[in-house]
Amino acid sequence: xxxxxxxxxxxxLDLVQKNLEAHHSSLWLTGEVSNLKYYPxxxxxxxxxxxxxxxxxxxxxxxxxxxxxxxxEEGLSVLAYGRLNLYKPRGxxxxxxxxxxxxxxxxxxxxxEQLKKKLQQEGLFDPSQKKRPPFFxxxxxxxxxxxxxxxxxxxxxxxxxxxxxxxxxxxxxxxGESAPQEICExxxxxxxxxDIDVILLARGGGSIEDLSAFNNERVARAIFGSRxxxxxxxxxxxxFTIADFVADCRAPTPSAAAxxxxxxxxxxxxxxxxxxxxLSDNLRLVLDRTEKRVQLIKNLFEDPSSMLENFTLKLHxxxxxxxxxxxxxxxxxxxxxxxxxxHLDGFNPIxxxxxxxxxxxxxxxxxxxxxSRDVSLGQxxxxxxxxxxxxxQVTKKID
Numbered sequence: 106x107x108x109x110x111x112x113x114x115x116x117x118l119d120l121v122q123k124n125l126e127a128h129h130s131s132l133w134l135t136g137e138v139s140n141l142k143y144y145p146x147x148x149x150x151x152x153x154x155x156x157x158x159x160x161x162x163x164x165x166x167x168x169x170x171x172x173x174x175x176x177x178e179e180g181l182s183v184l185a186y187g188r189l190n191l192y193k194p195r196g197x198x199x200x201x202x203x204x205x206x207x208x209x210x211x212x213x214x215x216x217x218e219q220l221k222k223k224l225q226q227e228g229l230f231d232p233s234q235k236k237r238p239p240f241f242x243x244x245x246x247x248x249x250x251x252x253x254x255x256x257x258x259x260x261x262x263x264x265x266x267x268x269x270x271x272x273x274x275x276x277x278x279x280x281g282e283s284a285p286q287e288i289c290e291x292x293x294x295x296x297x298x299x300d301i302d303v304i305l306l307a308r309g310g311g312s313i314e315d316l317s318a319f320n321n322e323r324v325a326r327a328i329f330g331s332r333x334x335x336x337x338x339x340x341x342x343x344x345f346t347i348a349d350f351v352a353d354c355r356a357p358t359p360s361a362a363a364x365x366x367x368x369x370x371x372x373x374x375x376x377x378x379x380x381x382x383x384l385s386d387n388l389r390l391v392l393d394r395t396e397k398r399v400q401l402i403k404n405l406f407e408d409p410s411s412m413l414e415n416f417t418l419k420l421h422x423x424x425x426x427x428x429x430x431x432x433x434x435x436x437x438x439x440x441x442x443x444x445x446x447x448h449l450d451g452f453n454p455i456x457x458x459x460x461x462x463x464x465x466x467x468x469x470x471x472x473x474x475x476x477s478r479d480v481s482l483g484q485x486x487x488x489x490x491x492x493x494x495x496x497x498q499v500t501k502k503i504d
């Protein structure tokens with residue numbers, strides 16, 4: 106009998122790996138994300154894909170992870186493409202993911218919703234953070250494609266409404282990989298200028314793929330950090346981008362953005378003319394009133410004797426009233442003073458002595474006696490009369 110073929114653990118796993126590579130080198134796999142872990146030091150992402158009956162480990166290496174445009178989250182259903190791999194140190198079967206996208210919703214749409222939620226939670230959409238564009242800007246910066254119709258639409262509106270305002274155009278690529286970087290650099294350049302105080306960020310309509318540069322996080326943060334107010338005019342009326350939510354003012358089209366940015370020059374001139382007319386009317390009214398007052402004063406000085414006679418009568422009247430009021434107040438004060446004097450005299454000890462009373466004080470003291478208990482037999486006393494004093498001695502006490 107032949108002896109059985111015995112394999113080591115490593116040999117068994119090698120056989121499994123060779124079988125996987127021969128029959129299942131790469132495949133598509135759908136499942137729900139769980140046990141998600143990201144390691145910043147390596148840039149790799151580890152996760153588990155599962156369904157109702159089973160689960161498998163998965164890994165996205167750093168290079169693949171950088172190309173994923175949406176945020177991978179727990180519980181998200183995804184469609185992944187990759188190759189099966191056996192991790193020999195643990196004997197674990199895993200899939201090395203080479204591409205991944207969300208199930209049921211487009212990748213760009215999911216990335217849009219995730220970024221919108223993130224920036225909203227950070228307060229980048231807060232109305233209190235938005236700057237009000239000036240009524241009459243000293244200069245306008247425009248960021249858009251130099252070859253697109255959006256620029257011509259904006260220039261046409263600005264020329265029609267207010268041709269006197271200077272314009273600075275910063276041409277950029279509005280779609281493609283380089284678009285976000287160019288838009289951010291244009292915003293930085295315009296924010297360094299002091300001869301403009303509002304910026305228009307615009308492009309024509311397009312699909313969500315075409316508008317992806319305006320759904321970029323770097324662009325959104327550059328808009329939020331701008332010192333000049335930013336008005337967006339991106340796409341058509343139904344197109345909303347992340348840039349629209351962050352901007353200080355959103356217009357449905359590039360032309361509408363230009364209309365928001367500047368007033369109509371002819372209307373301002375008409376308002377100025379109306380204001381000038383009102384000022385002239387008010388000035389004429391003031392001059393008429395002043396002329397009447399001057400004429401009144403002139404008439405007074407043409408007949409000074411009448412004016413002096415009037416002043417003399419008023420002076421006599423004031424003098425009589427002053428004397429009468431002063432005498433009345435003096436009489437009233439004198440009466441009150443006399444009443445107070447009589448009231449105080451009632452408490453004067455000398456007035457009491459005049460009535461035949463005396464004040465007794467022990468010899469050598471000044472405090473008047475109030476009770477017989479305050480003296481002793483044989484004690485010398487002084488009796489204070491209205492006129493003079495008497496010295497006496499206590500011979501008997503009657504309590």
